[in-house]
Amino acid sequence: MxxxxxxxxxxxxxxxxxxxxxxxxxxxxxxxxxxxxxxxxxxxxxxxxxxxxxxxxxxxxxxxxxxxxxxxxxxxxxxxxxxxxxxxxxxxxxxxxxxxxxxxxxxxxxxxxxxxxxxxxxxxxxxxxxxxxxxxxxxxxxxxxxxxxxxxxxxxxxxxxxxxxxxxxxxxxxxxxxxxxxxxxxxxxxxxxxxxxxxxxxxxxxxxxxxxxxxxxxxxxxxxxxxxxxxxxxxxxxxxxxxxxxxxxxxxxxxxxxxxxxxxxxxxxVLTAEDIMIRPLAQLYPQDGFRTAIHKMKKAGISSIFAVERNRTLRGIVYLEDVVEVLKEDLEDDTKIEDLVKEVPTADPAENLDELLADIANLDIPLPVVDENNKLLGVIVKTNVLANLAGEDVI
Amino acid sequence: MAFVENILGILATRIPIGNWIQSLVDFLVINFSGLFNGFAEIIDNLISSFQAVLSYGHPFLLIVILGLIAWKLKGKGLALFVVLGLYLVWNIEMWDPLVVTLASIITSVVVALVIGIPTGILKAHNRAVHIITRPILDFMQTIPPFVYLIPALMFFGLGNVPGVIATVIFAIAPPIRLTYLGIKQVPEELKEAGIAFGSNWWEMLYKIELPGAMPSIMMGINQCIMLSLSMVVISAMIGAGGLGKPVLRSLSVVDIGLGFEAGLGVVIIAMILDRMFGSKN
Structure with missing residues (x-):
């Protein structure tokens, strides 16, 4: 003592x-x-x-x-x-x-x-x-x-x-x-x-x-x-x-x-975005090309990937189908991967979960959580939300 | 009025700094010659031992060994430079002075480090030592070396020994300062970690402070070597042997070729030592 x-x-x-x-x-x-x-x-x-x-x-x-x-x-x-x-x-x-x-x-x-x-x-x-x-x-x-x-x-x-x-x-x-x-x-x-x-x-x-x-x-x-x-x-x-x-x-x-x-x-x-976010399975960096993108998504078993800067600032999301399309149509030389980056809604780490529920339910992709500098901190996926609501690990 | 004149009179009286120093040196020479002679003997022995080691066998033997050391320390490129550079020195018949210079420099650097690094450690731990050494170091670094050549001559006589002493005075400041700086720059949290896990003064020093200060200390060693080299010609003025001697002689007889050859030897040895004991790049 x-x-x-x-x-x-x-x-x-x-x-x-x-x-x-x-x-x-x-x-x-x-x-x-x-x-x-x-x-x-x-x-x-x-x-x-x-x-x-x-x-x-x-x-x-x-x-x-x-x-x-x-x-x-x-x-x-x-x-x-x-x-x-x-x-x-x-x-x-x-x-x-x-x-x-x-x-x-x-x-x-x-x-x-x-x-x-x-x-x-x-x-x-x-x-x-x-x-x-x-x-x-x-x-x-x-x-x-x-x-x-x-x-x-x-x-x-x-x-x-x-x-x-x-x-x-x-x-x-x-x-x-x-x-x-x-x-x-x-x-x-x-x-x-x-x-x-x-x-x-x-x-x-x-x-x-x-x-x-x-x-x-x-x-x-x-x-x-x-x-x-x-x-x-x-x-x-x-x-x-x-x-x-x-x-x-x-x-x-x-x-x-x-x-x-x-x-x-x-x-x-009340749970906030920060409490339930998890690490993104994979991220696409500026230097990555089409094939890297496909490889990363395949490896993680996902159909879309968040594109970030080197310092993890969020740029948007890239869908697997778009990348496959480019390769199939042989447009590799005319297109840049930046052209495929689509905007996504984001959440603030301090945002309450109940405010986010509607967003999460309507999205087919994970919801990215970013800080004030738009840096990607984590993502919220549906299954996680359910698990948390079921009462595991609240604090 | 008379009072003001008196004051002015006093202020105008010349302060006899030069005389004081003169008497101090005289006093030391008369009363402590035994001490100086003993010290001179130690230095002399050091120089001769290094010289004996360096001139063992054919010069090519030393060239090959130095080449191998350079290879081990920094790689093939430097090894090649060492071998070619030293061969050139041998070829232009500057080998013997080079060995003398090398022995004197090694002695100076060893003495400067043996005194300098512990002083730096003490300076970092003890404020009194820090305050006392600071002006002394400023003095040693900025006063023109010619000024203390004369006392060095009076204390230690002509030859290599006063040269080494003058070199040590000139080159000792960087190892002291950079050892001090390196230890001071060890982050407070690392020292706290040391104390929290129960280290004593000695463990703190050799497990935390010295390893942390090592890059800085290495820089101090490198600068010490470089400064020692810059004293080669100056110490030749009080009779030190080596590459400085032909440079001085060429000056007095206006022998451009000789001067250039000896100067080239100094440059080569400087580059070799700098690359071998410098930082990674």
Whole structure:
């Protein structure tokens, strides 16, 4: 069990002058004006039970990452106690602290923090190297961790050869390989595309079921907090303003700040396009010709394909029959594949499903979901809509 | 009025910087000659050892070995250039000065790196070291080398040793600066990852900071080599041997051919070293 008692972090010089002001009830901005000190964490108190997922949520600048870093003293707390099974971490000396970090905490970072000069395998081995595990056992355990996160076969690649989602899997494997009881996760999925993010959340829950771990998870996304967290703490201006399980957070929003957060969710509890979209089976790029188009459609078993720019900006849709026609009539030299691109209706990721139902029902093709820059995020297909309406996997 | 005149008088008094330096050098020469001699001996031994290794057997042996190294490092094209270039140097009878120059440069670069890289590491970790070294490095990089040729001469006498010392002073700034820069540029999150998984100072340095800084350090090494080469002729003025000597001689006897041949040797060795220890392209 981890227990945090009266934890403060004040940045800047002469931090002692800040505490009387905090006691007077001055807020973060007033203190910054008066002393030039920034209050990162203001009197945090909470307990994390063994084996639970504890989510700390807040907007950027609310102090959530600072709080997380205080737990393993990546940032030195100014005052307060952190008890881990009755050991007070703030009392440990440098060496004891190092041992503690090695044995108790695994950490996953927002921007992955993979070592670019190490292979995937070597990255996963890093924590074990710090623990002085012999090479052979190290390799096996890292391999197993990579297998768990679904990266078998990628051991010898370099991190920059992988996509963002896969890089974060390596980050996760690195933290799993050390087999610590606690995982500290600092907004691990917020740098990822919505679809990949969903995949990773599912993966994390799957691993959580398999392994006996306590997870402290930072996010700014309430949907993510509700999906993953057993309990959620909401932070604002360095203070924890509410702690509770889903129902408590949603029902008894304790102040306007939480209410604003939550209102947003209540609306989005109705499914949105983003929730049900899936990855398109294939995409047609500008350099692809007629034969590539046919090959791609055949391989994916589809009769139309979305045409996109290199950066995945949606151009439209190309039908198989049109392509076949061109080849049959031998018009290959006179026609360009651009001529076959037809316009399609699109959906916004935040659009509600019930507004979309009519569109989806009338379309013979999947409905593309695009962001404000017309970038293709995913597609909605009829069967998926039905499955979701049947009540699977709502949040 | 008298007061103002007094002030002006004081301000107009010449500050004897030159005299101070002169006395400082005199003081060092008189009191620390033992230290300098010991240091000179180490440098001298280094130069002679490298020279002995480089002149082992027939010159063609070294040419072939360097060709093979170039092949291994960068491929066939460079290997061919190395072999042809060095053959040309041998053919125009510049081989012996070339070996002396090469030995001096290797010594200078080794000394500069052995001092420079750890200094760069220290500079990145310690603010005091950073603040102290910054003006010194500016000074070393910008002051004309001729200025410290004379003290080098007084401390270490004539010959290859003061040449090497002057070269080290001239070429040591890039490895220090670029090692510092490389370590500073390692992303904060990577260092955090290191600490979070329990690395100590030493593991942090050689598993995270140095590998991350490697491209920058390699650039520092490359620049160090190039700057050392540019000192070849200047160090010949205080009696260093090698390709600089014929260049100087050609200047005094107006021998265009000799000057060009020796200069060509410098160019060839510079290109070879740059391509071999430069970045990928």
């Amino acid at each position: 981890i227990e945090v008692k009266n934890l403060y972090k004040v940045f800047g010089k002469k931090t002692e002058r800040v505490f009387p002001l905090l006691a007077e009830g001055l807020n973060k901005e007033e203190i910054l004006d008066k002393t030039g000190n920034t209050v990162g964490v203001n009197d945090a108190n909470f307990k994390v039970e063994d084996g639970e997922i504890f989510v700390i949520m807040g907007l950027s600048g609310s102090g959530k990452s600072t709080l997380l870093r205080c737990l393993n003293r990546l940032i030195e707390p100014t005052q307060g106690e952190i008890l881990y099974d009755n050991v007070n971490l703030t009392d440990l000396n440098k060496k004891e602290l190092r041992e503690f970090r090695k044995d108790k905490f695994g950490m996953v970072f927002q921007h992955f923090a993979l070592f670019p000069y190490r292979t995937v395998q070597e990255n996963a081995e890093f924590g074990l190297e710090m623990q002085n595990i012999p090479a052979e056992e190290r390799q096996q355990r890292a391999k197993k961790a990579l297998e768990r996160v679904g990266l078998s076969g990628y051991e010898d690649q370099m991190p920059d050869q992988l996509s963002g989602g896969m890089q974060q899997r390596v980050g996760l494997a690195r933290a799993l390989a050390v087999e610590t009881d606690v995982l500290l996760m600092d907004e691990p999925f917020s740098a990822l595309d919505p679809l990949i993010k969903k995949e990773m959340q599912d993966k994390l829950l799957e691993l959580y079921e398999e392994l006996d771990k306590t997870i402290i998870f930072i996010t700014h996304d309430l949907d993510e907090a509700l999906k993953l967290g057993d309990r959620i703490a909401i932070m604002k201006d360095g203070k924890i303003i509410q702690i509770g399980n889903h129902e408590e957070i949603l029902k008894n929003a304790e102040n306007d700040y939480v209410r604003d957060f939550v209102q947003d969710v209540n609306r989005s509890r």
